[in-house]
Every structure is written in structure tokens, then in C-alpha cells.
Amino acid sequence: MAVEQVPDDAEAASGGDKTSASSNPLSRKLNRLLEARLENDRETIEALRSLSEFFTENNIRTRRRLRGDLEKRSLAINEEFVQSFSDLKAAMSALSEDIAAMSAGCAGMVERLHSVKRDTRDLLARTGQLRAEARRLEGRQQAAQGFLAAFQPSAEQVALLRGTGGPVGRDQLDERFLDALAQSRRMHDHCKLLMRSSRAQAGLQLMESLAAQQEAAYEHLYRWLQNRCRVLGSDTAAEPGPLLARAFGALRERPLLWGYALDEYANARRACVVRHLIDALTRGGGGTRPLESLAKDPLRYAGDMLAWAHQCAASERELLEQLLAQCGGLRGSGGEAALDHILAGLCSPLRLRLEQLAVGESSPLVLCRLRSVVRFYAATLGAGTALATCLDEVAALAHKMFLNSLTCHCTRLLDKVRRLPYFAQLCLADGCTCSNMSRKQTTPMCCLLVPLGYGAGWFLNGTVR
Numbered sequence: 001m002a003v004e005q006v007p008d009d010a011e012a013a014s015g016g017d018k019t020s021a022s023s024n025p026l027s028r029k030l031n032r033l034l035e036a037r038l039e040n041d042r043e044t045i046e047a048l049r050s051l052s053e054f055f056t057e058n059n060i061r062t063r064r065r066l067r068g069d070l071e072k073r074s075l076a077i078n079e080e081f082v083q084s085f086s087d088l089k090a091a092m093s094a095l096s097e098d099i100a101a102m103s104a105g106c107a108g109m110v111e112r113l114h115s116v117k118r119d120t121r122d123l124l125a126r127t128g129q130l131r132a133e134a135r136r137l138e139g140r141q142q143a144a145q146g147f148l149a150a151f152q153p154s155a156e157q158v159a160l161l162r163g164t165g166g167p168v169g170r171d172q173l174d175e176r177f178l179d180a181l182a183q184s185r186r187m188h189d190h191c192k193l194l195m196r197s198s199r200a201q202a203g204l205q206l207m208e209s210l211a212a213q214q215e216a217a218y219e220h221l222y223r224w225l226q227n228r229c230r231v232l233g234s235d236t237a238a239e240p241g242p243l244l245a246r247a248f249g250a251l252r253e254r255p256l257l258w259g260y261a262l263d264e265y266a267n268a269r270r271a272c273v274v275r276h277l278i279d280a281l282t283r284g285g286g287g288t289r290p291l292e293s294l295a296k297d298p299l300r301y302a303g304d305m306l307a308w309a310h311q312c313a314a315s316e317r318e319l320l321e322q323l324l325a326q327c328g329g330l331r332g333s334g335g336e337a338a339l340d341h342i343l344a345g346l347c348s349p350l351r352l353r354l355e356q357l358a359v360g361e362s363s364p365l366v367l368c369r370l371r372s373v374v375r376f377y378a379a380t381l382g383a384g385t386a387l388a389t390c391l392d393e394v395a396a397l398a399h400k401m402f403l404n405s406l407t408c409h410c411t412r413l414l415d416k417v418r419r420l421p422y423f424a425q426l427c428l429a430d431g432c433t434c435s436n437m438s439r440k441q442t443t444p445m446c447c448l449l450v451p452l453g454y455g456a457g458w459f460l461n462g463t464v465r
Contacts, residue, residue: 151187151194151206153180153213161217173224178246181217184210185253218254221247225261233268240323249326258327259334265323266338270345273312277349280308298357299369305353306377306391309346313381316342344386351390358398364409367402371395 039045054073055062153161157180188210194203228244251258284290291308294301317330317339324335354374361367378391 151190151203152209153184153187157183158213161213161220163216163220173221173243173247175243175246177217177221178243178250181214181221181250184214184217188214218251218257221251222254222257222261225251226264229261229265229268232265233272240319245323245325248323252327262334262338263341266341269316269319269342273316273342274345274349276312277308277346281305281349281353298361298366299373302354302357302370303373305350306373309343309350309387310377310380312346313339313343313387340385340387343381347387347390350387351394354391354394355397358394358401361401362405362408364402364406367398367405371398371402374398 036044054069055066160177160180161184163177188207191203191207191210194200194206197203225244225247228247232240248258248261251261281291284293291301291304294304320335320339321330324330327335330336330339354370358367358370361370374391374395378388378395381388381391
């Protein structure tokens, strides 16, 4: 409303003297206001808008008090502004004090850090040196571990080699022991290569240590093999498994202990087969009658005994081949001698019974067949063995008894011949014919001469040589 009243007053004033109006400052201001473009003056618009908030009545009284009201309002605003800045100043002062305190604390900490750094400079340098030394030692440790892994068995392997590691114990053995022993042998070979280098002293020390461990391991292995061989000797159904064959192969590195172990096995199996033979002769087994129950039939009795011995020889050969599979086989490891020693235990009981049969038999035909059976099995078992030699001797005895029996039989037959002069002429003549002899007379003579090695045609042709 104040903006609208100003032009009315200006028009009233302009109606007076124009000359005085042009020189009046108020007139000039009014003219300037009238000529001004208020819509483009944002500050004036904002001022008028603020003025309209408290200048609600447009009268003379309010216009006269306008200046004072504006000054009071300005003063109130300034006081409010001062109060606000006073609070801000107090907050800033408190913040400044806090910052100053923090700065002082930081300065103290920096000073202390510099002091500590000066004091710990040597410690830091020493720490850096120790870290470098630790890295260097770590590399050397890895190299040493690799060296030990290639040239020295672990503590567990050493305990196994000495027979004190794990649940196996001193009287037992398993695959881990044989693996450790094989690893120890490989390490020993590696030490031989180390001896050729500049580390000969270290290689010598390692070889001595490995040699001591291997000696203890081979002694433990030998004792275990002794126990296992005794078990095989006490149990006829026991068979050497892969572990026992591998153990014999490992002990092959010590020929003396290996020979002792093989002898132990041979002795145990010899006692076992002898005991088994006695049981077969006297008690039988597997649903069969004892062999001695066939003693009244000499040929069957001898044949069954020799067949049992042949089967036993085949079984023992198979067991030895399994046992020595990793030692070069039966022929390449001296196993033939062990087999001969095992089967030699059968010689005494077989010789005793076969000789009794040969001596107690009077029939030349039975003795001839007995000799043939014994010679057949002697040839089957192989020449040169103790059992074959024993059977050859029994066959020789049977042949001798056969000749004696044949001689006695011929003597008895000759005693029964009545035409002695004619028969004497046939025997004493340098050559004679049998054409004058009857068929009844020639048949007994053929039966006597054919077993001696002469053919039937020799006599029937009438020629005596």
C-alpha cells in the first residue's frame, strides 16, 4: 500500500511549482523511484516483501514510525545475529581449546615416538638382521630337510628297523618294515654317490649310520623268519604268503643270514613232512585209510607210499618256489639243495618199509614189478637227489632179491625136471635146437629166462649163446 500511495503524493507535488520541484532533492528521489523498473530490481522487491510483513496499516502514524520501526527491527536482527555468533564463538573457542589440547598431545606423542625411535633404532636394525638371518636359515633348513629325506631315514623308520616302532613289536613284522629297509638300502646307494663328490666325509658318516641300522634290521628280520619257519614246520596247511617271500628277498642282501634262514625253513619242513608221512602211514587222513593197512598187498602198498612221496615233493617244490619268488627262483637261489634236504627226511621211513617189502617177498614177479615201480619214481623225482638215490638203492636191493628169488625158483623147477641128460645137453652145447622138446617143456623155460633179459625167441629158436 505504501508503494501505491507514493505516486499520488508525487502527482500532488508535481502540480506545484515545477522549477522548485526540479531543485528539490525529495522530488528528484521521487522521480527516480517513478522512473525505476521495479520488476527487474530483485533487491527492492525482496525489501518491499519484507516490509509488507510488519507494515500492515498504511496511515500517517505508521508512516511516521516507519523509520523507527525499521531501525528497531534492524537492531533486533543485529542483536540476534550477535547472539548467534556469540554462541558460535564460544563453540569455536571450545573447539580451538580442544584442538590445541590435541595438538599438544600429538606433539608430545611425536616427541616420544622420536625418542623411542632413537632408542630402538639399534633394536630395529638388529631385528632386520635377524629377519634376514631367519629367511636364510629357513632356506638352509629346507635344503637340510631335503638332504635328510634323501640320505637319512626318519625317526619312525629307524624305530621300525630296530623293531621298536608301532604296534608291531620285536617279534612281529609288516610291510612298513620292509618298505623302510628298502628305503634304507636306496639311501645307502645314494651315499655311495655322495662319496664321489666333495662331501665324502658326510657320505661316510651317513653310510656308517645306515650300516648300523641295516645290521639291526637284518638281525630283526632273521629272528622273525626263524619264528615264521617254525610256524610253517608246525602247521602242515600253512603256506608262505607274499610277506614271507618278500622278507626272504630282502634278507638276500645278507647271504649268510639268508642261508641260515633257508636252512631253518628246510629243517622245519623236513620235520613236518616226516611227521605227515608217519601220520599217513599209521593214521591216514582226509577220509583215507592208513597206508600200512595195505601192507598185505606189496605192490599197492609201495605204489601208494611212493605216490604220496611224489605228491609231497611237488607240494614242497611249489612252496619253495613261492618262498623264493623274489630271490631268483628255485634254481637261481640254491633252493634245489633245500628241497633235497626236505625230501631227504622221507628216505629213512621209505627205505625201511620198501626194504621190508623186498626182503619179505618171495615171488619173482612181485619183486620185478616192485623194482620197476621204485625205478619209475626214482626217475620221476630226478636224478642226484637224496630221495632218488635212496630209491635207486632200494631198486637195486629189489633187483638183487629178484635175482635171488628167480634163482631159487629156477633151482626148484630144475629139481623137478626128470630128463636131466637131455636138458644138460641143451645147456652145455654151443648151439642146439628145441625142436625135439615138447611145448609143455619149453613154456617153463621161457618163464625163467625172459625176466633175465632174454627174449622168448632166444630159447624157441634153439640157440644158446
